[in-house]
Amino acid sequence: MGLHFPSERWSDLQRGMVGAASELGFGEVAACIDCLLAAPLSKAQLQALASHLTVGETYFFREQKTFDALAGSILPELIHGRRRREQSLRIWSAACCTGEEAYSLAILVHQLIPDLKDWRVTILATDINGRFLQKAVAGVYGEWSFRETPDAFKERYFQRAANGRYAIRPEIKKLVTFASLNLAEHVFPSVTTQTNAMDLIFCRNVLMYFTPLQARKVVDHLQNALVEGGWLVVSPSEASQTMFSRFVPVNFPGAILYRKKAVPEPSRPSWIPLSDEPMGFFAPPLEAISRWMPLPPTAPLFETPPALPTEQALAGPPPTPCVLATELYQQGRYAEAADTLLASLAPHASPDPQTYSILARALANQGKLTEAQAWCDRWIAHDKLDSSGHYLRAVILQELGDHEQARRSLQRAIYLQPGHVLAHFTLANLARNNGDDAGKHFANALDLLRDCPPDELLPESDGLTAGRLMEIITSLVALESTP
Numbered sequence: 241m242g243l244h245f246p247s248e249r250w251s252d253l254q255r256g257m258v259g260a261a262s263e264l265g266f267g268e269v270a271a272c273i274d275c276l277l278a279a280p281l282s283k284a285q286l287q288a289l290a291s292h293l294t295v296g297e298t299y300f301f302r303e304q305k306t307f308d309a310l311a312g313s314i315l316p317e318l319i320h321g322r323r324r325r326e327q328s329l330r331i332w333s334a335a336c337c338t339g340e341e342a343y344s345l346a347i348l349v350h351q352l353i354p355d356l357k358d359w360r361v362t363i364l365a366t367d368i369n370g371r372f373l374q375k376a377v378a379g380v381y382g383e384w385s386f387r388e389t390p391d392a393f394k395e396r397y398f399q400r401a402a403n404g405r406y407a408i409r410p411e412i413k414k415l416v417t418f419a420s421l422n423l424a425e426h427v428f429p430s431v432t433t434q435t436n437a438m439d440l441i442f443c444r445n446v447l448m449y450f451t452p453l454q455a456r457k458v459v460d461h462l463q464n465a466l467v468e469g470g471w472l473v474v475s476p477s478e479a480s481q482t483m484f485s486r487f488v489p490v491n492f493p494g495a496i497l498y499r500k501k502a503v504p505e506p507s508r509p510s511w512i513p514l515s516d517e518p519m520g521f522f523a524p525p526l527e528a529i530s531r532w533m534p535l536p537p538t539a540p541l542f543e544t545p546p547a548l549p550t551e552q553a554l555a556g557p558p559p560t561p562c563v564l565a566t567e568l569y570q571q572g573r574y575a576e577a578a579d580t581l582l583a584s585l586a587p588h589a590s591p592d593p594q595t596y597s598i599l600a601r602a603l604a605n606q607g608k609l610t611e612a613q614a615w616c617d618r619w620i621a622h623d624k625l626d627s628s629g630h631y632l633r634a635v636i637l638q639e640l641g642d643h644e645q646a647r648r649s650l651q652r653a654i655y656l657q658p659g660h661v662l663a664h665f666t667l668a669n670l671a672r673n674n675g676d677d678a679g680k681h682f683a684n685a686l687d688l689l690r691d692c693p694p695d696e697l698l699p700e701s702d703g704l705t706a707g708r709l710m711e712i713i714t715s716l717v718a719l720e721s722t723p
């Protein structure tokens with residue numbers, strides 16, 4: 241889980257272990273610990289530990305100044321920039337606990353976008369603690385959760401429920417999607433879990449429970465999950481120049497927020513469009529490719545003597561663009577990965593599946609969904625029988641809000657490869673997001689996963705293992721059954 245207990249928190253650790261041991265049926269804490277250390281953790285053990293060792297302190301509009309910065313500046317600017325263009329917004333509450341943070345964000349979005357039905361808004365809320373997530377999905381809260389909430393919000397966005405509690409209104413509830421995610425596993429960003437291309441990530445009051453090294457790794461991955469110019473929000477007590485050195489700190493009254501730096505200018509590609517279209521990296525439609533041609537070689541100004549072989553030349557041939565792009569992709573350098581591939585593609589070449597896959601995912605992770613889809617279309621036009629192309633097209637269409645086309649692409653992927661576990665999983669998520677029954681798709685995915693070794697990496701998943709996906713599905717199925 242990445243949790244670190246310094247000596248001043250050993251009493252918390254001890255208390256948590258006593259609770260976990262009793263829940264797991266052990267009379268003796270030491271016997272429980274021996275058993276946990278002896279073998280990889282089972283799902284039940286991990287959930288018991290998560291529910292006894294994590295801290296569940298949260299409330300609506302916690303750290304009001306941060307929400308003031310969002311409401312007064314960041315969100316209006318984002319919304320203005322997207323209005324009458326893509327009209328989309330992607331927000332992630334990355335340790336959402338019992339849901340107050342995610343619903344606070346949903347309330348703000350609801351207030352700031354009056355024509356919400358014409359927008360594609362994603363508010364993803366994840367946590368490692370399944371019990372917290374169940375409460376979040378139920379969305380019913382006591383007074384203590386409103387300790388800093390202006391009354392007007394409570395009246396406007398909640399309905400009175402039994403025992404003096406308050407239930408979040410359905411129009412706010414449906415804006416948030418809850419899922420299980422362990423931040424310490426670093427399986428994000430990924431189009432599979434929709435943890436990519438975020439405009440805004442809230443990761444508050446959780447990094448403080450990790451070691452500095454673990455926290456830095458998490459921050460690196462969160463940075464990769466943001467679009468260029470996207471915002472990372474941590475708690476004021478977690479602000480740190482060293483931890484967030486790859487971000488630009490931006491001061492607001494009473495809050496420091498971190499903005500993802502712009503990537504360096506893309507390197508010049510070796511071929512350029514002949515039309516006067518802007519020199520972006522938009523994948524051209526197939527029929528337009530003939531209008532593209534290589535740049536003439538640049539003539540040197542002075543003749544230079546042949547250079548001595550460099551160390552690199554002596555070390556062997558340079559990596560192919562695909563190998564280089566894959567490495568850049570794995571480091572989260574999506575713009576450079578895409579540029580490397582685009583610069584290397586000859587106009588009439590037929591790239592291999594890995595090139596298509598990295599290119600489409602690198603574009604999707606930058607939020608360039610239409611371009612990513614265009615490359616998937618080209619992949620499929622080149623090889624209709626590759627289920628991976630259909631799968632990737634589906635997850636991108638899902639993000640674009642075209643659920644019907646996404647569903648069809650998933651069905652094609654499954655037709656071509658009935659054992660395509662991620663396609664079954666994504667079909668389930670589509671059904672879940674549309675309020676349909678996801679049960680049979682989750683069951684299909686679980687059946688397939690039972691035949692896989694837990695450590696097996698699932699292709700196209702950005703690092704998800706079969707065992708972890710099984711845990712994610714089990715927790716989603718449990719959330720589905722939450723009233």
Ligand SMILES: C[S@@+](CC[C@H](N)C(=O)[O-])C[C@H]1O[C@@H](n2cnc3c(N)ncnc32)[C@H](O)[C@@H]1O
Binds near residue numbers: 296372444
């Ligand atoms: C103190 S709460 C913070 C809730 C909310 N972000 C806020 O600031 O009000 C910390 C949350 O981090 C979650 N958490 C701890 N370790 C985690 C991990 N490895 N992955 C995901 N969530 C984790 C806990 O379950 C808990 O819900």
